[in-house]
Every structure is written in structure tokens, then in C-alpha cells.
Amino acid sequence: MSKSDMVVETDMQALSTEPVFESPRDRARFRRMPGFSAVDLMDASFHDHHFAPHTHDGLMLGIMRFGVMRFMREGRTHTVEPGGITVINPGDVHTGGRFGEDRLVYTGIYAPQSFLEKAGLGSDAWFVSGVVTDPECWQLLLRASAPGVDPLAGQEHLLEGLFRLGRHASRGPGREERACSAAAARALGHLEAHYGERVTIDDLARIAGVTPRHMIRSFRKATGLPPHAWLRQFRIRKARHLLETGLAPAEAAFATGFADQPHFSKAFKQLTGTTPARYRLDMAA
Structure with a gap:
């Protein structure tokens, strides 16, 4: 058929x-x-x-x-x-x-x-x-x-x-489990705790205790994504929860570390397919 x-x-x-x-x-x-x-x-x-x-x-x-x-x-x-x-x-x-x-x-x-x-x-x-x-x-x-x-x-x-x-x-076992080194775990822990703050590759490398190049490779091996993409995704997930509570898009953007609302809206749509305002309206229905 x-x-x-x-x-x-x-x-x-x-x-x-x-x-x-x-x-x-x-x-x-x-x-x-x-x-x-x-x-x-x-x-x-x-x-x-x-x-x-x-x-x-x-x-x-x-x-x-x-x-x-x-x-x-x-x-x-x-x-x-x-x-x-x-x-x-x-x-x-x-x-x-x-x-x-x-x-x-x-x-x-x-x-x-x-x-x-x-x-x-x-x-x-x-x-x-x-x-x-x-x-x-x-x-x-x-x-x-x-x-x-x-x-x-x-x-x-x-x-x-x-x-x-x-x-x-x-x-049983699916995809080969991603190895999370101690260095990557330290970098991940910092981003999860400080996702709303500005961070650089040098900052993460220093926290991880390795060189910037090593930190990027270790991070990607642990998550499948480079640090900037992982952080953007994590921020959008946090923002979705805030929007579901009724918070305005501009406030959600500020709370999750985006430079301004246009940057927030662009990143939100890239990962969800819709705008923050539309998502807030949909989930309030």
C-alpha cells in the first residue's frame, strides 16, 4: 500500500x-x-x-x-x-x-x-x-x-x-551514551546556575579548569551542542515556563539573559516555530 x-x-x-x-x-x-x-x-x-x-x-x-x-x-x-x-x-x-x-x-x-x-x-x-x-x-x-x-x-x-x-x-542501550567529563560537568553546572548572566568561553574554560578549545570539545561531547547553542536552548526552556505563568515577553527576555526582546524573539522562534507572544497566548488558553 x-x-x-x-x-x-x-x-x-x-x-x-x-x-x-x-x-x-x-x-x-x-x-x-x-x-x-x-x-x-x-x-x-x-x-x-x-x-x-x-x-x-x-x-x-x-x-x-x-x-x-x-x-x-x-x-x-x-x-x-x-x-x-x-x-x-x-x-x-x-x-x-x-x-x-x-x-x-x-x-x-x-x-x-x-x-x-x-x-x-x-x-x-x-x-x-x-x-x-x-x-x-x-x-x-x-x-x-x-x-x-x-x-x-x-x-x-x-x-x-x-x-x-x-x-x-x-x-537496552540506544545511542552511545555521551561522556560527560568532569570539566564539562563544571561548565554545565555553571551555566545552569547562572543562565541569566553574561558568560564567555574564557569564563567557562577557567571554571572547567581546561583550555578553551578543550572545554568546547568536552562540552559538545557531553551535550551534542556547543556551549552557546546549549545555553540559548536552556534559556528558551526557562523562558517558556515564565511565559506559561503569564509573564510578558519583555520580562521573560530580561529574566533569561537575552540582550533585548528582538534577540529573544528570534531565538524563541528558531527553536519553537512561534513567537513568545503567541506562545504565551496559546498556553494561557
């Missing part, structure tokens, strides 16, 4: 609930899974946007609706079409964006490890491939994440979909 046939045969009611976006080119909206407050959802419609390299603490799934996505995960390039599911393990460095002529529309599901255990996915579940093709699983996750879905039905579909997804997981 072709992927186009799978799309035709799927639950058309779920597909018909495609979110309506304000911009015809790039738009993303975040929301919480009804009944499962630990699970975030993102509805995305992209034409130009391409995510900068980043990671997630939990499992990230992309439920492809329309268009084609090309993304890099841990150094390997993947392409996924409607009917496919992108799978990003916790800690995987990845990118992503539209590929081809058509706009890209998908729904992202962000599930922390604590929640995954409810669906039978333990801490040893690991996805070797960045793309899973399973029509039944895709339909379940599509229905679960459809805007306006009945909360009880959505919860059932999500748990069933994740359980089925687990059939595609490997058990």
Missing part, C-alpha cells in the same frame, strides 16, 4: 480537524493534551521555517499530515511523508523543515519520560530509526492530537498509540 493510499484510508474526521493558522507561510501553535497536562502538543504549518539544531528532554513525535519533512537526527538525514511519524529520542540533536514544494503541516507530541511509562514505554525504550511507518499507530496518534477531541477518547487514543509505537522500539 502506498503512503498516499494510507492517508486516504485514515480517519477522515481527524484529518478534517486541521488547525486554522493566521499566516499562510509559517505558523505554530502550542497546547496541552486534554487530561494529560504533562504532554504538550504543537500544530505546525511551515513553508520557510527550519528548526535550528536542538534537543528535547522527553520523546518528540511528529505526526505528518501534509507535505514532506526533511530532518537531521544525530548526524543522519531522514525524509518523512504524510502517514509517517518522526521519532526524536530524548537528547537527540536534530533539525527539521519543509522539503519540496508543498507546505509542511504536522502535529508534534512532546511526552516526558514519566508519562511514557504509563503507556508501557520504559526508560530502556529506544528508537533506532528517525521515522516510523505504521498506519494504525499514525491514525491513533492523529486522533489523539486532533483539536477539539473528546478528552477521554483522546487519552485512550494516545495511550494506545504510544503502546503500539513501542513495538518499533529497541530495548
